[in-house]
Amino acid sequence: MTQRSQRFQETSRPTPPTPQEQQDIESLTAIIPGTSPETALNALRRNNGNLDKAASALLDPPEDQGTFPLLNQPEINVSGPRTPPPSKPERGSPIIDLTNEDDPELSRALQASMEDQGPHFGPSTRAPDPNWAVVPSNVPVNTTVSHDDQSLSRAIEASLTYNQTADSYDELPLEERVRKGNWSVYVVLSCLTLPNNCRSPVALRPTQSSHVYAALLLHALYFVPQVRHSVANFRVDESDLEDGVMPDNIHLVWSVLEAFVNMDIALLTELNVDQILEAINTDHWSNAAETPGNLSIRFYTNLAWRIESTLRGFTSTTLLGFRYGIRDCNPKINPFDQLQDTCAVKVDIRGTPEANDLLSCLSSDMFLDGGASNGRQQVIYEPSDVVAFHLVRENMPSSTGAKTERHLFGFPEHLYLDQFLKDNAELASQKRNQQRDLHTRIQNLVKKREGLTSLNGRDVLQDLRSSLHYYEHVAEHNDDANRRSEIQSTATRLRRILARIESEIQTIDTTIAKFQADAAKAFDCKELQLHRYDLRVVLVHDGLYGRNHLYSYVKQNGEWWKTVDYTVTKVPLEAVLSDAVGLHLNAGPFFLIYSRALSPEEENEKPSWPDTLKNSVKHNNHTFLGTLPPEVAQKVADPNSPPTTPYRAGTPSEMESVSSSIVEPPGSRQDTMDDAP
Known part of the structure; x- marks a missing residue:
């Protein structure tokens, strides 16, 4: 080896990573398994040390990435720009000549234009070269970042900053637990009578982050009007008790009822639900590889069927579960032999352009043999007031290692289930064939x-x-x-x-x-628009693991609210329908709940809670106000009427569904309270 070549190899060897680069390398190799430190360093230096861009390049590498000249390589002086701008063709360059009269003009022109000609004349389509910039390259340029890039950037940033050991249940100071809303005013009003719908939603929080998905689902059910009112009408009498003890299902629904009353009346902005989740035998979300959707469907199915069976007699319609089966034109087959009951529909999202929305996926999944012409399709025999959809992305192509364009999965604010009902099967098949x-x-x-x-x-x-x-x-x-x-x-x-x-x-x-x-518009006919269902709940996963990586959107009194742990904020409908979080991590919305459309008056109707539970919550409110600093308590107005006096505990329960250790010290339930003037 010559001295010259030896010196070149020594000078071209990459310099060791700086302390900051070493920290970034450890982050990249941690979030992207299989990435070597050398590859991570190369990606960082290719992107000028930008961690987000380096991670994006490793997740979605270009087809011809090559290698990036690392720091301290010998400089090579290049005079002039590397890619000169277009000008007149050089002499001897091939030129398209369409003056030949032997061939038909269209095919001749197309064929000539497709030949590998060399230079093309006209507006340049090549990428801009900074050496030929008319304006200085350091002038800021206003660019628009796509939803996909924003989603990926947020996901990578969150994964880099997430600390699993720090994912703990943090209790807010007392003065920060006062429920927000127009009704919680900073002025003393002795005769305040504002409606409950002025309040912001209460968050339900578990102590363990592995139960967040279940708390979000329990929280969500309150915002389904049919569920809220059916549970509110539930009552327990002595005949329902077994030796003075509530059976499991009755106790469960009573606990849900307690939680709902607190969500309506309590002055607290958050409530702990550990005990009720333990009563339902809630599974733990143990690691990032486990899909929260699968846990959610098991939890929802268990809870829904137990509520459904307990509330029979308290509602005139089927609430959460419905019956479906196969519609087969073969008269020898009894369709009732193939009926099944369910409360949630599995929707397989494949990410294809022709089936990347809820209705398209449902339509494609209804036909067992790939088409409607054979008459075999799944139909709903007995619809329910509420229907849930479990969105599954198991068959979506992976974006790691290749350029894969991802599109948002669409779901409507309103949908009609008529096309999936048994009574409309023939008409729906005709419309679907036309489509x-x-x-x-x-x-x-x-x-x-x-x-x-x-x-x-x-x-x-x-x-x-x-x-x-x-x-x-x-x-x-x-x-x-x-x-x-x-x-x-x-x-x-x-x-x-x-x-x-x-x-x-x-x-x-x-x-x-x-x-x-x-x-x-194929299904826009009055015969197929009789059963409208409105979107009530959307549960979302951003693709990462932890308490703050699952959240929900719920609708209350015509407005949408986003709940992340204990933080509840108002959002527009557009944010709900176009949330791109998790798009590049095979995540996003994973659970939808719709219910029958109601008039605004029906939706906002005040639930008929049992007096015993209302008094219990009002008593807790009074105790909670007493624990606040005087300067805070005097600014909070409680819109609820006072509890009855003397205070009496309600139907006995073996356990409290909503923890009240803060607002209700031991023995407080025996205190008597006077009516307010």
Whole structure:
């Protein structure tokens, strides 16, 4: 080895990582298994030390990433820009010549435009080179970051900052536990009578972060009007007790009722629900590899069926569970032999463009043999007031190691279940066949459009425009009359060919838009719009593990609220329907709850809670106000009427469903209270 080559190898060897780089390398190798320190260092230096961009590059590497020249390599002086701007073609470069009269003009022009020609003339399509910038490169540029990039950036940032050991149950100071809302005013009003719907929602919190998913589901059920009112009407009498003790299911529903009363009346902004979750035998979310959706469906199914069986007799309709089965045209098969009961529908999200929304996925899953023509499809025999959807992403392609475009999964604010009911099966099949035919015609038009605009991976229109630009602005005739005529004739024919293709593409685009609109409105008929269901709850997972990585959206009195642990904030509907969190981590919305549409008066109707439980919560409110610092307590107005006097405990329960160790010291339930004036 020569001394020169030896010196080059020594100088080109990468320098050791700096302390900051070493810390970033450890973070990257921790969140992206299988990444070597050398690869992580290379990614960091390729992205100028930007940790988010380096992680994004490792998760989604370019097809031709190559290697990045590391620090302290010998500098190579290069004079002039590396990629000069387009100019006139060099002498001897191949030029498209469409003056040959032997072939038909359209095929000749298309074929010539697709040939590997060398230089193209017209507006440049290459990436900008900073060496040729007209303005200084340090001038800030206003760019718009896509939802996908924002989602990935937030997820990576959260994964880098998350500390599992610090994911603990933090209790807020007493003065911060006062429930927020228009009713909690900082002025003393002795005769305040504001409606309960002015209040912000109360958060339900478990001590263990592994039970967060269950607390969110229990919390969510309160915001389903049918569930809230059915549970509010539940009563227990002596005949329901077994030797003075509540049976398990009755005790469970009574505990849910206690939680709901607290969510309505309590002055606290958060409530602990450890005991009620233990009563339901809640599974633990043990690690990041476990999908919270699978745990949620087991918890919801267990809770829903126990509530359903206990509340029979307190509601005139089927509340949470419904019956479905196979509609088969074979008269020898008794469909009632194949009926099943469920309270939640599994929705398989594959991430394909044609089935990336709730209704499309449901339609594709209803037919057992891939089509409606054979008559075998699953239908709902007895619909319920509430229907839940468990969104599963097990069959979605992984984005790690390859460029994979992800799209938001869509779900509507309102949906009609009529097309899935047994009584509408034939009409729905006809509409679905029409929709399928329109989609097939759309696909054929898309293929036709692709045939007009691309050939052998080349953009036909771009090449034709480049050729036209050449003959109109670059080609020289050198005062040769024949050459001038030839150039003008070729340009005229190119314009005609280009106009013909663009006109046909415009016709195709117009037809596709019409077919898409017709397909979207295929079920817009009154016969299939009798059973409207409204979105009530959305549970979301951002793809990471921990207390703050699961949250919910719930609807209360026409407004949407987001609950993350103990933080409750108001959000617009758009935020609920377009939340892109978890998009690149195979996560996102995983549980939806819809219920029958109600009038605003029905939705906002005040629940008929048992007096015993109302008095218990009011008593706790009074005790809680007594524990607050005087300067805080005097600014809080309680809108609830005082409890009855003397205070009497309600139906005995073996345990409290909502922890009140803070607001109700031992023995306080025996205290008597006077009516307020």
